Amino acid sequence: MRVGLFIPCYMDALEPEVGVATLELLERLGCTVEYPYDQTCCGQPMTNTGCHQEAIGAEALFTRNFSGFDYIVAPSGSCVHQVRVNMTSIAQTEEVIRVRKNTFELTEFLHDILHVTKFPWARFEHKVGIHYNCNSLRGIGLASPSEIKAPFFSKPKALLEKVAGIEFVEPARWDECCGFGGTFCVFDPAVSVKMGQDKVADHARAGAEYIVSADSSCLLHQRGCATHIGNPIKFMHIAQILNGAAA
């Protein structure tokens, strides 16, 4: 199985260790992973701002980079949502449609495609609150959102439950948006920061030592909010825990 690894731009620059953990984890699970060297971004910053024309170049580049793979995997539900749902500025050729359809967020890839049943190398003896990026949750369905009357499921949680020693806590508003929201975080800063501060406070009150997510972008924003108000809560991407990271 040839897997193309997509590392989102902000993760490339700010959290390369999450990319390394994702790569190692996929290789441990038997995938042949390639990282197309000329990749940049999925186009979301432009599309999210309404500037679809300006996203065409990035979308074309994404398609060129990833068209030869069986699967494209990214440790970011938000970027995967962009590709799968909103990568529509570019003409929808067969190639584009195939790339979009074959792009998976890491935890759904592990859960739905690889059907991973154990992570024997992983151990994480901490209290963890899971944060769901909204695009991951309501856009591509990593878990069942609280608004909908349906049986509960969570792919990230189902995977984390296989990690030895882990303990879950549940914040009061477990699937409320944290206020990152892509460019929202800079264009509506006061509300964005308030949402972020409320989010980390909610996890802290529930007893979380770590906020864990399948999306680094939300965590980047939350970490900034937490350190600013002196909240000692820690953050980790799910790829790192599943790959056996200690605290």
Next chain:
Amino acid sequence: MSAPQSQDAASSKLLHPEVLGDHFEGAHDADGRPLVHAEATSRPIREPVQQEPQPRGAKDRGHRPVDPVEAAGRFVTATIHEKAHDERLWDGRLRRDAAAHALPEWEAMRAIASATKEHTLAHLGQYLAQFEAAAEANGVIVHWAEDAAEHNRIVHDILRTHGAKTLIKSKSMLTDECGFRAYMKGVGIEVIETDLGERIQQLDNEEPSHITGPAIHKTRADVAKVFASTLGSDPTADDIHKLATVQRDTTRPYILAAGAGMTGCNFAVAETGTVVVCTNEGNADLSANTPPLHIVSMGIEKLVPTLAHLTVFVRLLARNAIGTPLTQYTSHFRAPRPGTQMHYVIVDNGRSARLGLAEFWTSLKCIRCAACMNTCPVYRRSGGLSYGATYSGPIGVILSPTFDRAKYSALPFVSTLNGSCTNVCPVKINIHEQIFAWRRVMAEEHRIPLAKAELMRTMGYVLAHPTLYRTAIAAADEVLRWLPHFVIENRFNTWSSKGRDTPNAPKQTFHSWWYQNRIKGGKSA
């Protein structure tokens, strides 16, 4: 203040437990037992006794763009108001979940309601004609208004014909949309709102901030101040029951003396010509049934085909809005009482144009439950008045630009596109997708700030050219690289200035890690 034992469970579910009151503040029955009804089951959220002035809404700059971010910034800073507002509306969301999820058929009902509205809107001309004929057969006089001005003129004409100088009315978003009170003031007719929240807003000369709770952004102290300055009550008496009594006692004489009554319309049944109004205060019934003249102001989108269809909507509305099986009053108005007159004013005001917008027409399905506002994390922390529009929150973001593109061009951007609004919508309007689509329209029509548009052009170009992108990163300083530089230290400089620390960039990108370890290092890629 410490919460008593019985509220421990509730308090553990609050983000701001300090707003939880220390005693039950709902209504009691004659035996002193707490009443469990629509508005008595709310959590007793009690703001501390406070001197914090009420944050006001967005500044009105005519047709120039509203700045919702500036207004929301002031609302967030008013921490007493922001916390109480957030918890009160979140409580509404929780009550909605409890009521909705108690019904096994909830999601099926949403699907039926959505399909019913889409069908009705697709055959709107036919159902409007049926409704008009049925209403006229019942003895109702039907008027058609193309826009707000015509609506106001028609109502004025009816009132003039009857010599009515005062009008009592129940809550109606449509009349707010039409600037009805201001118009009537101009022609010398006194309008008295009979809904408590709407009356507070009228007395304070503010627009409603929320569809079902017009004054929800105000604290009890704010209301006490408004009543003291306008009705002469004690400014320090902020007990909610006493405040409600003040409103009731001062409004009743108007109800008894008014020459005409006006109600809005929650649903209009084409089959029977009936107008259905749902309230918790019973004020619509007083407004409709006391004076000798009843005028109904309704939008063309309010129709449902039959009474059988209506049942689904009635079951959805109160559960989704306030978490109760029904509103206290679900009143069907069909024909004038003997010796009185009943008029329907059926208003377009941009609705048929909206019906022609391929991406946005389904916003006409809205039944004004306000659940999207209650669940919206941005709305809860911004306050409804920060949107500077009759309709605020997620539904306001998608409706307002249909009235004035320029004025409401910034609204689609005060959203994180989290999608919770879409999931709670009882008629399955894809609200967050429409917000996303409005952003595209605003960009295409050059209605986004120039700096933002330029930034997107530059980013789009650089991100399409990998060599340029990598050069840009390498050329940027070693601490913050190019893209995070956009996010964190851009010209808006809003990441770190508002209570968020800047992340430390690592020494190496993943890209260069890959080069060192997998290309240069020799391991095959």
